[in-house]
Amino acid sequence: MALSGFEGFEKRLELHFSGDNPRPVIGIGLRQLDVKAIEEVLDAVQCNVVSAVGNPFLDAYVLSESSLFVYPTKIIIKTCGTTQLLKSIPPLLFHARQLGLLLCGCRYTRGNFIFPKAQPFPHTSFREEVVYLEQRLPSNLCHRKASIMPSKANTKMSSSVHSWHVYSACDEHRMELETFSNVFTIEVCMTELDRVLARKFYRRPGDGNSGDVAGKEMTELTGIGNINPRALVCDFAFDPCGYSMNGIDGAKYSTIHVTPEHGFSYASFECVGFIDDRHNIGEVLKEVVQVFRPAAVSVSTTCVDQDQEVWTYVAGALEPLGLSCRSSLMDEFPAAGNISFQTFTTHRK
């Protein structure tokens, strides 16, 4: 276990907006944010745009430290390393307000940092993050909850001890949840990646290619391109190692980020899906895990509709791959609905 290294575990922020009263027509909403506004938000977080693409439903940006997705009334930012993600909130709220949009829901989630002492303000602890959120979110978000969903682990590798931190808040109208009740989100965190497979995420020395071109090669060589062949992929390979990709398929996005270095290796997979397609999620998870063959995996599902039980497909997909379920929790959160958190480890240790 390395003493220090790049922090792969991301912080994720999802903000939902609604139009303010006299202007109920939203149109393209947040997608109007101009280049300067987006740069201002990303400067606060300390990252920048590496590549981007848009379709009729959303704009997807690959960042120097993860991803940004902009829908008309929803924005998702996910950043890793030592970025100060929560600092994006004040400029985002400001620019959204200029467009006649008010915050009506917020969800902040993250796993357990491998190097927690390296994190800057306001991410030095979950308590500090919660205090920051409490102070920066407007008062119309009157339902709030913060919780850490733990896991049990009997392994010496601290990076295998995944827990899930959640903070969520919503207004009294509960953000017109019906709008979001047909989608679910899955967030997967993988550590202790198979060393041979992780090596595929290193650049070939002196290849002379740009990050875009090298990224495309990695997508093909690692089988990531096969996970959803229909998706439009924006990929990037960092120097000397590391990889990021966003895939967009209609209104759905998926995103993968890889830190391949041994000692602190990490990969994440996240996607949003329609409830009606939830039975396909098992196949997707299987393919993702087989790209990395990690020793530890944690999966969180978020779904507004309680009856849909998206989380039940997870264990069935991972257990046949040699991953045993060590913990399984579920809790209800304002704005998000039901959040489940399950952890799996191999019998390797």
Place this chain on the structure above:
Amino acid sequence: MGSSFSDMQDVFPAGNGGNSPLSSKASRIVAFHSTKRWKAHFDSCKNSTKLMVIYFTASWCGPCRSMEPALDEFAAKYTDDVEFVKIDVDELMGVSDEFGVHAMPTFILIKQGKEVDKVVGAKKDELEKKILKHRAQAHVQSY
């Protein structure tokens, strides 16, 4: 897409499309607003060995906006043997369907009426590399 977006352009005038700052700045990127004129132009280019880069854009697409400065730079830099053309996918829906454009920005590289390469997304380095690759094939270029 469709009528709701063109309605919004009146309320939020910052959008791109036909009235973008690019056209009024006498830039080297030629925007087409009619299918008829586009087809006429495309046909006339079939005999030329000059590389044509068609830039498909949409007013509702943030990544297109982030790519504009790079595009202006390329249009100025490669003006001698590359032609840059701009098409708004809402204005010329038939043309964008014909070229299979589903996401923006999309850059299609054409030589003598045939598609030789494509870049999907705001990928500055990849686009420049492909421009250099395809423009150099007709004759030797010294820098």
